[in-house]
Amino acid sequence: MGVLDRFERRLDRLVNGAFAKAFKAEVQPVEIAAALQRECDDRAAIVTRGRTIVPNVFRVELGQHDHDRLSVYAEPLGAELAAMVREHAEQQGYAFVGPVVVRFELVDDLETGLFRVRSEAAAGAPSHPAQVPTPAPAPVAAALEAGGTTYALTRRVTVLGRGVDADLRLEDPGVSRRHAEVVLSDPPRINDLGSTNGTLVDGAPVSSAELYDGARIGLGSTTLVFRYGG
Secondary structure, three states: OOHHHHHHHHHHHHHOOHHHHHHOOOOOHHHHHHHHHHHHHHHOEEEEOOEEEOOOEEEEEEOHHHHHHHHOOHHHHHHHHHHHHHHHHHHHOEEOOOOOEEEEEEOOOOOOOOEEEEEEOOOOOOOOOOOOOOOOOOOOOEEEEEOOEEEEOOOOEEEEEOOOOOOEEOOOOOOOOOOEEEEOOOOOEEEEOOOOOOEEEOOEEEOEEEOOOOOEEEEOOEEEEEEEOO
């Protein structure tokens, strides 16, 4: 089994499939892992006989959309990417001058699905595997509860649905691919997106409705409880 295969297996165990739901068709973790391997290979420098130095600090630059999605998983993903780099280096006989660090950075010149890797060899690099700016929170804390799990709403508009392009995926055959959206306006609202089976709020069908703390949202056979201001 190759380094990238082992990386994907560890990542899947770590987050129990959350990445498969979150990353959709944009930047994939395995794409970043492969790019980090290439960066090591391309920048490997022989300093003495039997000693080849490679970068140990990596900055993964992302556009707004991909950065927003990655930032939720920055710490575990950064740690797994750093472990993958160390494993690749051991396999190739590379050495580092300091701890391996992988950070994610927001840039304004990259479109969705594109990323760029910059690297350097830096002695005494901080040991934290990933550091990203905390996304600006919604003015008031908002979340959806389903089956004992709470999903924080950190974006102004969150699309709910069964498709891979939904922000919150619901594995329910009665839910459309893009079923409804929660908008954190003042007051917050839910809008049906032309779903097949409709959207309910407190048992009543709606095309658009205001939400309040404790409102019960029905999509297919799934019930979500809206939390606001906690």
